[in-house]
Amino acid sequence: MGRVNTPRLTSGQRQALNSGFKTGSSHCFRMRCQAILLKTDGLSSQKVGRITCMSQVNVNSWLRRFNSEGILGLQAKAGRGRKPIIVESQDKASIWAAIKSSRQRLQTAKAEWEAQSGKKVSGATFRNFLKSLAEDINL
Secondary structure, three states: OOOOOOOOOOHHHHHHHHHHHHHOOOHHHHHHHHHHHHHHOOOOHHHHHHHHOOOHHHHHHHHHHHHHHHHHHHOOOOOOOOOOOOOHHHHHHHHHHHHHHOOOOHHHHHHHHHHHHOOOOOHHHHHHHHHHHHHHHHO
């Protein structure tokens, strides 16, 4: 059994972690805050991992990131996750052209845009993109 890496927190850091644990926007962020709080209480990484459903390696890596970047280091960094299929800056003009050519039939406009761009999207994705464009116009 190795030594327990117990970080020392200031009262401000502890308060920020408690707030993040109780009111954090995502479940992952709340579990990361809880892991740091449990480590400051002197628990081993294995015990913290069992409580937060993480491996001990993950617990230690989040602890290192917290020590180097603070509570903002516990947030997921930008660029993670699936990239959007329809990019507004690239596809807006071509979608508008497809909609203008067949205003009454959304499926026809979608098929025309897919043939022209080479991208495949579901009807719901296409409709949601059009709604976001309509919201931009209404503002």
